[in-house]
Amino acid sequence: MDISISGLRVLREVAERGTFTATAQALGYTQSGISRQVAAVEKAAHTRLFDRVPGGVVLTPAGSRLLPHAARVLDEIDAAERTLSGSSTTGPAIRLGMFFSAGAVLVPRALAALGRLRPDLVVTTREGSSPALVRAVRAGSLDAVVVTSRPPHRPLDSESPDLAVTTIAEVTLMVAVAASGPLGDRESVTRVELMDQRWIVAPSRTEEPLLGAWPSLPGKPHVAHVARDWMTKSSLVTAGLGVTTVASNMADVLPAGVRLLRVDDGPTESRRVVLARRGGRVDPAIAAMIDALRGTAG
Incomplete structure (x- = not known):
């Protein structure tokens, strides 16, 4: 196969973003340019790599087999560029993705604990929605992701x-x-x-349910404010401008003007925080990250 480096980058980005439009925005191309790049990679691979589905594209079985090779090649190219520029690190590196509110408590504290035990580890982080993070870890753009799962906890x-x-x-x-x-x-x-409450929710996405309103309300919530950032949400709550749903483990970082209430009726609403990675033997650096996250959560 004669596939260009830019073709491999487009392959990985499309696998991660899920649409040609989002890939074009991320890479600074036109959508037609992305289509041409994908067509060139498919021609070089002698097979179709993506199937069109409602809302975007997904990898074909052949695309799924090619993607890990593309990710390894791109990682080596990136490492070579860092070495040549003199910015290469000597210790193991982890590219960690996290769902949005994980950056308020869990991940910063876990990274601080990990840094004390393993100062040689270099960790970079990226926030995102759980579906986007899962695509990124499959595409090889991230090594591991911290995401949430809701009952009945189906595959991610x-x-x-x-x-x-x-x-x-x-x-x-x-x-x-x-x-x-x-x-x-x-x-x-x-x-x-x-x-009867005015709700503060995160921006609605087709890939995620409405975040912020109580999941089992008996009717449609009255959405008063839309905000992704937790500081904005908490400030709106403190000012009495609405209410929002949060995880109980956020209690010790809430402003003094915010209180947490139980919901007495209906099903108990819970979420599972998980770390997801590609299969195979767990890397020692990832294992240390898991221990730090579990210790912090505990």
């Missing part, structure tokens, strides 16, 4: 082979309200009462 995606998944923690969900507001002196609330 429909691709094959399954990713290796390690449970980090089980967390319950609670409702964050203003301490000075009408619910501020309560310990708990019902779902019917929550229907």
Whole structure:
């Protein structure tokens, strides 16, 4: 096969982004340019590498077999560039992805603990939605990702082979309200009462359900504010402008003006925090990361 380096990068980016449009935006190409690059790679590989599906594209079995080779080649090219520029690191490196609120508590504390035990490890991080992070670890852009799973905890995606998944923690969900507001002196609330609240939610995506509103509300929530950043959400809650759903393990980083309430009726809402990586023997650096995350979560 005679595949260019730019062709391999496009292959990995399309596998990670899931659409030609998102890949074009990430790489600074036009969508037609991405289509031509993919066609050139498929011609060189003598097979179709992507299938079109509603909302984007997915790898064919042949594409899934080629992708790990492309990732290794690109990693070696990137390492060579770092060596030539004098920025190559001497210790093991981990590229870690994390879901958005993991950056508020879990991951920073785990990295601090890991740094004390393994100062030789170099860790870089990237935030993203759980589906996007799963695609990135499959594409080889990330070595491991910290994502959430909701009951009944099905596989993280429909691709094959399954990713290796390690449970980090089980967390319950609670409702964050203003301490000075009408619910501020309560310990708990019902779902019917929550229907009257103004909700602060994350931006809606086709690949993820609405994040921030209570998952089992008996009706459509009244969405008042849309924000991804946790500091923005907590400031809106503190000001009495709405309520939002948070994991119980966020309690010790909440502002003084925010209280957490249990929801007394309906199903118990919980999430599982997991670390996902490609299968095979676990790298010692990744194993140390898992230990640090579990120790922090515990």
